[in-house]
Amino acid sequence: MLEQALVMLAAAGGTAVVQAASTDAWAELRQAVARWFGRTDTRREQVESERLELTRTAVRSSDPADADRILLEQQAAWRTRIEYALEELPESERAEAADQLRAVLAEHERVAGAGRVSAGPGGVAAARDVRVKADRGSIGAGVINGGAHIGPPPLPDPSRG
Template sequence: MLTEALEGLAAAGGSALVGAAATDAWQAVRTSAARLLSRGDDGQEQYAIERLDRTAAEIERATDEDRQQLRDKLRTRWTGQLEMLLEEHPEAADELRELIECVRAELPAARESWVQNNTAEAGGIQYITQGGDINVGRGPAGA
């Protein structure tokens, strides 16, 4: 069972891989990611490269309307793969952190984006602070 921190790291890694796919940064990222995933096994490294390249090709082929949904699906898939990697090889966490930093350094700022959707229903009130605490639910009595 992974710790919450390692689950978060796997999610960040999945986002980084999908964010870099089909960009100019992809070649460097895919090589590092394949090395990370294969853990020194040449056959597994080639298999990882093929899977990573399929991810990039899927994103390139997707229509604008379908691209975000596809990215979400692929992000979930890669997050799961990275969670399994970290369960079997917790020592890979530092390498995954380095890969994430590499992606962040390679991607232009314009490629980085965040979306936050908040919906309050049935009289619920939300107090949302981006990058800080998140409070969801009803406000104080009488509010």
């Protein structure tokens, strides 16, 4: 049984894999995670890289109605794989492997954080897809530079008929 800190590390690893699967940071994280699993065994590294690619395919091709379930399943699967990988190591190697995984995740956070979005008070920011649906109305989309006001449309000018 792993100590709580390593379980949390495995959970962070699973989350990072799933979150990166549909981003530009994917290739770098996939390679680093596969290398971490491989531990100088190039065959195992290749197998893990292929498994990671299957995760990307699952995440990117999921039906929107199933997306949350797929994300959670993939996240749990990678958390478990990381936990098992750490458990299988001799105690003398476990701390070093954990430090290496922390370094992989820190580097990913640094790279992924560079493209992070944010919004001020009352704003909305999205780092993933945004789906908007309108019932009995219409939706317009675009880029707004500056302020915006949403409310009822102005009344037509009577002189314009």
